[in-house]
Amino acid sequence: MESPPRVLFVADLNFYAKGHSRLQALRRLGCEVRALSHTPIGGDDKGHPDLTLAFRVAWKLGIHLDTESVNSSIIDAARDFSPDVVWIEKGNMVKPATLESLGRICPDAVLASYSEDDMFNPINRTLAYQRGLKHYGIVFVSKTFNADKEELPSLGAKVCMPVDKAYDPDQHMPIELTDAEAAELGADVGFIGTYAIERGLDLMYLAENGIEVRVWGNGWEQFGGRHPNLKVERRALVNRPDDLRYTKGISATRINLGFLRKVNRDLQTDRSIEIPACGGFMLAEYSSEHGRLFEDGREAVFYRDRQELLDKIGYYLAHEDERAAIAEAGRRKCLDAGYSHDGRLRTMLAAADRQRP
Numbered sequence: 001m002e003s004p005p006r007v008l009f010v011a012d013l014n015f016y017a018k019g020h021s022r023l024q025a026l027r028r029l030g031c032e033v034r035a036l037s038h039t040p041i042g043g044d045d046k047g048h049p050d051l052t053l054a055f056r057v058a059w060k061l062g063i064h065l066d067t068e069s070v071n072s073s074i075i076d077a078a079r080d081f082s083p084d085v086v087w088i089e090k091g092n093m094v095k096p097a098t099l100e101s102l103g104r105i106c107p108d109a110v111l112a113s114y115s116e117d118d119m120f121n122p123i124n125r126t127l128a129y130q131r132g133l134k135h136y137g138i139v140f141v142s143k144t145f146n147a148d149k150e151e152l153p154s155l156g157a158k159v160c161m162p163v164d165k166a167y168d169p170d171q172h173m174p175i176e177l178t179d180a181e182a183a184e185l186g187a188d189v190g191f192i193g194t195y196a197i198e199r200g201l202d203l204m205y206l207a208e209n210g211i212e213v214r215v216w217g218n219g220w221e222q223f224g225g226r227h228p229n230l231k232v233e234r235r236a237l238v239n240r241p242d243d244l245r246y247t248k249g250i251s252a253t254r255i256n257l258g259f260l261r262k263v264n265r266d267l268q269t270d271r272s273i274e275i276p277a278c279g280g281f282m283l284a285e286y287s288s289e290h291g292r293l294f295e296d297g298r299e300a301v302f303y304r305d306r307q308e309l310l311d312k313i314g315y316y317l318a319h320e321d322e323r324a325a326i327a328e329a330g331r332r333k334c335l336d337a338g339y340s341h342d343g344r345l346r347t348m349l350a351a352a353d354r355q356r357p
Helices: 018-028 053-060 070-081 096-105 127-135 179-185 197-208 245-251 270-277 288-293 306-318 320-336 341-353
Strands: 006-011 032-037 085-089 110-115 138-141 160-162 187-192 213-216 230-233 253-258 282-285 301-303
Touching (some): 006 018, 006 070, 018 032, 070 085, 070 096, 110 127, 110 341, 179 245, 187 245, 253 270, 270 320, 301 306, 306 320
Parallel strands (some): 110 138, 138 160
16 A cells, blocks of 8 residues: 555544554554544543443343444445545454445455454453454454464454554653652552452562552452552552553652463563553563563563562662663663554554455
């Protein structure tokens, strides 16, 4: 494709969502974009929208209610906009019949699916998503194993391409904090993210071994008051248009922990890229993908068990200059290696173009 494509972009467009970041990246790349949000706009303080009881019940039954009527909106927009690419993020509410109609309405367009979750795990996908996979020209996944032939290709995906996580250059950068912000958000050791059982056990281990840890995120209520060294902020730390609180929280924390989530089979997470991009020092659980993205001990630091985690926290709290140098090198790696959403999308759009009918 010689010029930037016309993209019909369907995603969660809340400011805190990665879909919003990718939308801005498409515009920076010069794409003409028509955008539709498949998720209600709101919930900026929580990092997720308010969901009705009916929605929650339907989800338990494997149905993602189309609360924003995107199935009809996509069809109308495709007729009016004539896109080169129809980009649908996750799309659990998009019906196979809608995708079939798109194939007739804009036969020269590439239908592209993108998801940041483990979509082979049944808890993350609906029957509509599964049945619709065969209609996409290309399926982008952030879990490399989802592209293995026994996973999404076995459910109908014709072309699967793994893509690494990314940072938003408008949101993830070093920020000069006021004294008040540093006091409000700061910590020697901190973690920003949703509760998972293995994360809770690791943090309790640190607390019981004399490390003061501050945790921000949903689901941590059970840990409030369990140990004086574990300070639980029972809310998410989310960037808002008028206040980049998540970014400030990273900047205010001397050691930012990077836990992987076992139920998602994580080998990297959003924080894997966002922490270094913010100029934060990242101490993360080792994985093959973490090791590929950053040089251990130079651009980030990795641990393989709780004892190593404890030892490295003690070491880097006592070695300020080394910690600062690693944080600076990690940010430079993000910039030089093209880890931004702009860089990822440039690669994905080129791959989508190769799948044009």
